[in-house]
Amino acid sequence: MKTTSRNVDGIEILxxxxxxxxxxxxxxxxxxxxxxxxxxxxxxxxxxxGVSTIDSSGIGELVxxxxxxxxxxxxxxxxxxxxxxxxLLQVTxxxxxxxxxxxxxxxxxxxx
Amino acid sequence: MNPESEHIExxxxxxxxxxxxxxxxxxxxxxxxxxxxxxxxxxxxxVREGVANAIKxxxxxxxxxxxxxxxxxxxxxxxxxxxxxxEGFDPAxxxxxxxxxxxxxxxxxxxxxxxxxxxxVDFSFPDGRGTELVMRKNLATRDGAAEQD
Numbered sequence: 001m002k003t004t005s006r007n008v009d010g011i012e013i014l015x016x017x018x019x020x021x022x023x024x025x026x027x028x029x030x031x032x033x034x035x036x037x038x039x040x041x042x043x044x045x046x047x048x049x050g051v052s053t054i055d056s057s058g059i060g061e062l063v064x065x066x067x068x069x070x071x072x073x074x075x076x077x078x079x080x081x082x083x084x085x086x087x088l089l090q091v092t093x094x095x096x097x098x099x100x101x102x103x104x105x106x107x108x109x110x111x112x
Numbered sequence: 113m114n115p116e117s118e119h120i121e122x123x124x125x126x127x128x129x130x131x132x133x134x135x136x137x138x139x140x141x142x143x144x145x146x147x148x149x150x151x152x153x154x155x156x157x158x159v160r161e162g163v164a165n166a167i168k169x170x171x172x173x174x175x176x177x178x179x180x181x182x183x184x185x186x187x188x189x190x191x192x193x194x195x196x197x198x199e200g201f202d203p204a205x206x207x208x209x210x211x212x213x214x215x216x217x218x219x220x221x222x223x224x225x226x227x228x229x230x231x232x233v234d235f236s237f238p239d240g241r242g243t244e245l246v247m248r249k250n251l252a253t254r255d256g257a258a259e260q261d
Contacts (some may be wrong), residue, residue, distance in 0.1 A: 022164045023128025055160055056225055062220040067216060084153065091228050092209055092221055 001025030002050075011108045012041040013079075017050030018038025020058030029058070033065040033076075043047055043111050047104075049080035058090055066097065075099075079107050113144045118185045126171040126196075128164070134181050135160045141183050146188065146249045154229035155249055157188070161222040162194040162245045165221070169195030170243050177252050188252035196242040203235045 001018040016030060019025050036044055042097035046065075054062075062078075069076040077099040081089075089095040113120075121136060124130035139161040143151035163179055171177035177197040184191045207214045209221045227233045232248040 021128075021160075022131070022168070040153060055164065056219075056221040057164070064218040067218075084239055088225070092224065093215060097215070105171070 001028050003028070007041075008104075008108050009111075010077070011043050011045055011111050012036055013045045013047055013104070013108075015050060016026060017029065017052075019053040020051060020061065021053055021055045022057035024059045026061040029061045029065060031083040033068055037072050037074075038067065042069060042072050043109050044069055044074065044076045045101075045104075045111075047079045047081050048082060048085060053083055054085050054088065059094065060094065063094065075109065075111060077101060077107060079104060113141065115145045115185065117187075118145075120183045122181050124163075124181075125175050125181060126167040126177050127174060127175055128167060129153070130179075131160055131163045131167070134163050134179075137174040138183065141185065141253070142190065142249075145185050145188075147249075148250055155192075158226045158229040158247055159192060159235075163227050164194070164196055164245065165222055166196035166198075166243070166245070169201055171197035172198060186250070189252065190249045190251055192247045192249075193244060194247075195238075198242045200237040200243045232252070 001016060001020055001024065003017070004015045020029055033044070040111050066076050079101050081100050086095065089098065099110070101110065113180055121142065122134055122136065124134060129186065134260060138153045139156035140156045147155065152237045163181065166179040167173065180195045182193045203223060207220055207221050208222045209217070211216065214220060223233070227236045229250050230247040234246045236246070
């Protein structure tokens with residue numbers, strides 16, 4: 001998995017590209033979120049548009065990331081969720097846990 | 113590949129990077145047998161989860177141990193057998209990921225996804241031969257994605 005990050009109005013936008021699967025992007029995502037917490041970047045928007053594959057481990061890491069950020073008093077939201085990732089979140093009822101946005105500007109504004 | 117009747121075997125060592133190889137083969141078999149792209153994708157996803165379980169929970173990441181996968185297409189049905197060389201485990205002990213107390217857990221969704229995307233999922237424990245997962249899919253429906261709803 002490749003990631004790029006940028007900050008918009010105090011919101012850390014992390015763009016994830018590639019696979020979030022067991023033994024690959026799952027650990028990277030965990031480390032990425034840990035680094036954000038370490039840097040005091042507690043409001044995070046994960047841009048998922050570049051995610052090509054995700055499995056149960058990747059879904060688990062999304063849940064773990066949400067918990068980590070929330071426990072630190074921050075918020076983690078999802079942007080541009082691919083259809084198949086949406087399907088996986090829906091069947092496990094996790095879609096109700098995450099706040100999902102399709103528009104970046106509106107997503108950033110929702111943190112205010 | 114003969115879409116009406118085919119038997120394919122693949123053996124991998126217990127490395128996560130080998131999972132995708134089995135997944136790609138699964139998706140290709142489904143496409144050749146007439147499943148649409150979505151249906152093939154979800155079967156591939158179920159296979160990914162099964163192989164990942166075999167590597168992680170069955171063989172416990174021991175790269176000396178192998179994962180054996182067979183695909184059998186016959187009379188519009190696909191049967192997938194995934195066997196590891198581990199100690200076996202009790203699938204009944206896997207918690208319901210939809211339960212409110214489990215929904216925020218970071219693991220425990222793999223078998224649920226397999227059961228969601230396949231028609232039948234069964235585990236058996238041949239003596240001294242690890243865990244064997246059997247998954248079946250009716251290819252005649254030609255609509256794998258719709259069955260998850």
